[in-house]
Amino acid sequence: MQTNTLKAHSQNQWLQSYYYIRAAVSVIWIALAIFTGRHNPVIGAVLLVLYPAWDALANYLDASKSGGLAVNPPQRFNFIVSLIVAAAIIWALTVSMNATIKVFGVWAIFSGVLQLSASIRRWKHSSGQWAMILSGAQSALADLFMFKQASGDMALDVTTVAPYAAFGVFYFLISAITLTIKNGRKNRVAC
Template sequence: MANNTSSSRTDAGALVRYYLLRAVVAAAWVAAAFAIGVANPVAAGILLVLYPAWDAFANARDAQANGGVRANIPQALNTAVSAAVALGVLAALRIDPRLVLVLFGVWAVLAGLLQLAIGVRRWRTYGAQWAMVLSGAQSALAGGFFIKSAAAPAMPAIAVVAPYAAFGAFYFLVSAILLAVTTRRRGATA
């Protein structure tokens, strides 16, 4: 029994580190978006491609670290969707900037629903996943806002997407803290 408890604490520790990394990268992306992206269309374009590309990479690593792609279908799907969106955004930047918001909207809905599924599944194993579940639900709702915003873009896409990314950073940070506290408490009672 001690090995199972120790193993689940180790897995939870890896998940805490993953959530912290996601929070830091998202926060850095938001800072770059506001510092250089809003004033420089080329930088904004690069950042808008990098955001879903990073998400694809992070989901692929998460799936591999937790039993592989076959054992983690939501992460595998999220990887594929995020990679496709990164490529789509790259193309959309040349075609029509409003299309970028539509792609981000569709991505936010799909990625949010997949994150919701991952959060619910991990809740059973680790607990302390309510922030991930809430983040997934909010992401799905934000997707609708992005699509609606594309009809009449009042501001550049980067300025619309950056607050969304900021909420993502916040939710990953909260999830890391909650999971660390929960794991520590479980370790103290074991």
């Protein structure tokens, strides 16, 4: 029993750091999109490719702290899908920004469903998962909004994705803060 408690505590400590890192990277991405990518299409395009590439790397890192990709099917699939989407975005950028946003939107569905699945799997052993479950559901629903925008004739750019990224920041911070509070309580009790 002691080993399971230590393992859960270690996992919660990792997730706390991981969620803060995810939030910080997203804030940087949003700032770059708004202040640079909007005005420079090349930087905007690079940012659109980097978003799913970073998600793939983040899923890989998270899975490696939780037994590896082999024992975490949602993260393994999200890792693979995110890499494929980064490549698909490169292709879509040669077609149009609307096509790019549609690809990003389809990825939002898969990414959200896989995040939802990973969070549900962690529910019993890790704290702060309710926000990640909401984030996964919201991510899946974001596709509808992105498709609507991409199907219209409004001018789109990298900032079209910024609200989606901002919701991610919100949910990652809620989870990180929840874990910070719970981990702090557990540390005080252990002393």
